[in-house]
Amino acid sequence: xxxxxxxxxxxxxxxxxxxxxxxxxxxxxxxxxxxxxxxxxxxxxxxxxxxxxxxxxxxxxxxxxxxxxxxxxxxxxxxxxxxxxxxxxxxxxxxxxxxxxxxxxxxxxxxxxxxxxxxxxxxxxxxxxxxxxxxxxxxxxxxxxxxxxxxxxxxxxxxxxxxxxxxxxxxxxxxxxxxxxxxxxxxxxxxxxxxxxxxxxxxxxxxxxxxxxxxxx
Ligand SMILES: Nc1nc2c(ncn2[C@@H]2O[C@H](COP(=O)(O)OP(=O)(O)OP(=O)(O)O)[C@@H](O)[C@H]2O)c(=O)[nH]1
Numbered sequence: 334x335x336x337x338x339x340x341x342x343x344x345x346x347x348x349x350x351x352x353x354x355x356x357x358x359x360x361x362x363x364x365x366x367x368x369x370x371x372x373x374x375x376x377x378x379x380x381x382x383x384x385x386x387x388x389x390x391x392x393x394x395x396x397x398x399x400x401x402x403x404x405x406x407x408x409x410x411x412x413x414x415x416x417x418x419x420x421x422x423x424x425x426x427x428x429x430x431x432x433x434x435x436x437x438x439x440x441x442x443x444x445x446x447x448x449x450x451x452x453x454x455x456x457x458x459x460x461x462x463x464x465x466x467x468x469x470x471x472x473x474x475x476x477x478x479x480x481x482x483x484x485x486x487x488x489x490x491x492x493x494x495x496x497x498x499x500x501x502x503x504x505x506x507x508x509x510x511x512x513x514x515x516x517x518x519x520x521x522x523x524x525x526x527x528x529x530x531x532x533x534x535x536x537x538x539x540x541x542x543x544x545x546x547x548x549x550x
Contacts, residue, residue, distance in 0.1 A: 341392055342391075342392065343385070343392040343393070343394050344391065344392070344393050344394070344506075344507065344510065345393075345394040345395075345396065346393060346394070346395055346396070346418045346419060346503070346506045346510075347396045347398070347416050347417050347418050347419070348395050348396065348397045348398065348417065348418070348419045348420070348421065348499070348502060348506075349397075349398045349400060349413045349414065349416070349417035349419075349420050349421070350362055350397065350398065350399050350400060350420075350421045350423060351400055351402075351410070351413070351420060351421070351422055351423065351438050351442075352402055352421075352422060352423035352424055352431065352434065352435065352438070352456075353402045353424065353425075353428070353430065353431040353434045354376060354401070354402030354403040355374060355376075355402065355425070356402060356423050356424055356425040356428070356431050356458055356459070357423060357425060357458040357459055357489045358377065358399055358400065358402060358421075358423050359371065359375075359377050359380065359399050360458075360489035360490070361421070361423065361456065361458060361487065361489045361495055361498070362380070362382060362397055362399045363489075364489050364492055364495045365384070365397075365495050365496065365499050366382045366384045366397065368492075370489070370490060370492075376401065376402070376403055377399055377400065377401050377402070378401050379398065379399070379400060379401060379409065380398075380399040381396065381397065381398050381399070382395075382396075382397040382399070383395070383396055383397075384397065386499070386500070386503065388500055388503045388504060388507060389504070389507075391507060393503050393506075393507065395499070395503070398413055398416075398417070400413055410438075410441065411441075411445060414441060414442050414445040414446065415445055415446075417442075417446075418451075418452065418506055418509075419451075419452040419453070419454075419502045419503075419505060419506045420442055420451065420452070420453045420454075420502075421453075421454050421456055421498060421499070421502060422435045422438055422439060422453055422454070422455050422456065422482075423456045423458050424455075424456070424457060424458070424468070424473075425457070425458050425459045426457045426458070426459055426460055426462070426465075426466050426467065426468045426470075426473075426486065427459050427462050427465040427466065427467050427468075428467060428468070429467050429468055432457075432468050432473060432476070435455065435476075436476075439453065439480060450481075450509075452502055452505035452506050452509055453480070453482040453502075453505075454482060454483050454484075454485065454498050454501050454502045454505070455473070455476070455477045455480070455482050455483065455484045455485070456484075456485050456486075456487050456494075456498050457470070457473050457484065457485070457486040457487065458486075458487050458488065458489060459488060459489075459490070460486040460487055460488045460491075460493060460494075461488040461490050461491050461493070470486065473486075483501055485497060485498045485501070
């Protein structure tokens with residue numbers, strides 16, 4: 334059934350936030366979803382959030398999984414990686430080891446997804462802790478270039494680049510989805526324009542023409 338006049342499509346994506354323990358994954362996610370700063374450190378087991386954003390005029394529903402960075406929960410990572418369509422790889426600019434951990438995570442994602450071009454954004458968090466910087470910005474940038482992923486320095490504390498990292502990932506996932514023609518579009522639903530209520534209307538997208546047109550965006 335085609336969408337009714339005044340309704341807009343909402344794309345839905347699964348985002349997974351990964352990185353070593355204490356780098357600020359939960360704080361970045363809480364700032365993005367709730368505009369909330371968390372001072373205390375309470376290691377995460379697993380938290381999921383659902384939030385809708387507008388990206389270049391397109392509505393995107395994000396299911397965000399904030400994962401545990403501590404070793405004892407690594408067994409669950411395979412499962413997260415299987416379901417993720419986009420990944421935020423977070424390290425802290427105050428810890429060289431946390432950047433090194435990202436290499437392993439990235440390799441695992443590529444192996445599990447069997448996809449070298451899976452949408453990824455690299456985030457150097459805690460950029461406000463200038464005096465404690467241990468990772469050279471140029472070095473982190475060079476690594477991200479080698480991985481062909483954008484690099485942002487962010488601060489969950491000052492809310493610097495928080496929206497930008499999530500929106501960049503959304504753009505990558507949208508671009509990816511637009512050119513992924515043999516895709517099952519069961520997860521598209523239509524929503525009344527400017528109505529962000531939870532009433533969901535699922536429709537199959539009608540034809541390839543629309544998808545091809547979206548590539549230009
Ligand atoms: N100064 C500063 N502190 C931060 C920032 N982001 C997080 N923190 C602090 O770092 C600690 C850990 O933050 P979390 O967001 O819980 O870290 P996490 O990566 O989710 O940790 P795990 O749940 O163990 O994986 C907390 O005390 C935060 O207040 C930041 O951008 N700047």
